[in-house]
């Protein structure tokens with residue numbers, strides 16, 4: 001895939017097909033923010049793989065489909081800037097001195113400090129912790145009853161991230177309030193995306209308080225919070241780490257970095273929730289998944305990652321949830337020079353976007369794209385592999401997500417434990433998504449009836 005060759009150094013190419021119908025000043029803001037993925041789908045089905053439209057203060061060049069995704073996600077810093085997009089959204093949430101608030105080499109170094117916690121050996125150590133967190137969460141549930149699926153996924157995924165990324169004491173201490181605090185950060189992120197970070201809205205003030213609470217908790221707890229078997233706490237490791245040109249982290253920056261890890265893992269909630277909704281909307285899959293578990297788990301709880309990797313059909317259901325409901329549904333960058341992408345001229349200053357949400361529903365890539373069909377990932381069909389960059393729920397190219405293995409392991413554990421423990425049924429199978437939100441989770445109430453299974 002010659003992505004650089006396609007983003008030509010000397011721009012040329014055709015005019016981007018324009019979407020008509022925008023209003024003065026606000027352009028297409030109303031239909032875009034009302035239903036962004038639906039808007040992009042309609043725009044691309046009318047105009048093809050490239051289309052331009054207007055949002056307040058910005059022209060957008062939107063691209064859709066595997067070939068276009070490959071080019072957009074392959075663009076480098078001489079072509080596009082991600083910092084101007086993400087920095088104003090993220091810094092107010094996690095604090096200064098981390099992520100897009102520092103030069104690229106420092107950001108890369110800071111990201112390298114997360115990597116040891118996402119490696120296979122670390123994930124294997126996390127496995128019993130993840131199982132334990134789900135088991136503890138469901139322990140008080142009676143023989144039968146109801147629960148809200150979105151709340152449960154928010155609670156469980158936040159606890160898993162807290163325990164596995166920061167430490168057990170932090171997980172135990174903040175477990176109850178963490179989901180609400182993270183959701184305040186998400187709300188503010190979304191509001192910044194729509195109205196800008198400087199808008200005087202209560203959601204930003206609530207997020208400021210949430211950030212202060214979380215940072216204080218990290219600084220109070222994390223320094224002594226030693227994961228089992230470790231010599232030191234992760235916080236202590238961060239303070240000892242040596243970066244480029246003798247850089248190191250002080251306590252405030254180390255706390256901000258840890259908070260950025262927690263926020264990065266926040267989309268696990270929406271992915272886990274949609275996986276559950278889709279499974280319960282298609283209950284014919286439940287016996288298949290339970291049978292797969294029976295043969296994969298010779299021991300329970302599993303002692304190694306191997307049985308989890310044998311849960312291939314559950315893995316296909318996760319891929320289908322990623323395809324139909326990618327929590328990160330837009331990947332925006334700002335063109336810093338005139339570009340030519342897939343033969344289209346993209347002027348400097350345009351927002352260049354790849355859209356997992358729209359790309360994943362292309363009928364030329366995924367057969368019957370609106371249908372939940374985990375069989376599409378079976379060897380022989382493997383629609384997601386027919387072209388690279390067909391499935392981009394975790395991004396790709398120059399800046400892929402660092403956490404797919406962590407996220408998929410957590411979600412496999414959550415749904416393995418729930419399916420093993422309960423018969424489950426959606427109270428109302430018609431579940432819609434929350435579009436006025438950052439990760440588009442299922443709308444609440446999302447009530448599930450449960451009955452404990454006999455083991």
Ligand code: HEM
Nearest residue numbers: 264265267268271327328393394395399401402403406407
């Ligand atoms: C279902 C869960 C997740 C989804 C859907 C997701 C999705 C994504 C996507 C699409 C990107 C690329 C953004 C872009 O290109 O502009 C990204 C970046 C990133 N993700 Fe995730 N993510 C998830 C979980 C996690 C977890 C658990 C972690 C780590 C604890 C993580 C860490 C990161 C980091 C550090 C980046 C930035 C990479 C870079 O800029 O080089 N993510 N994620």
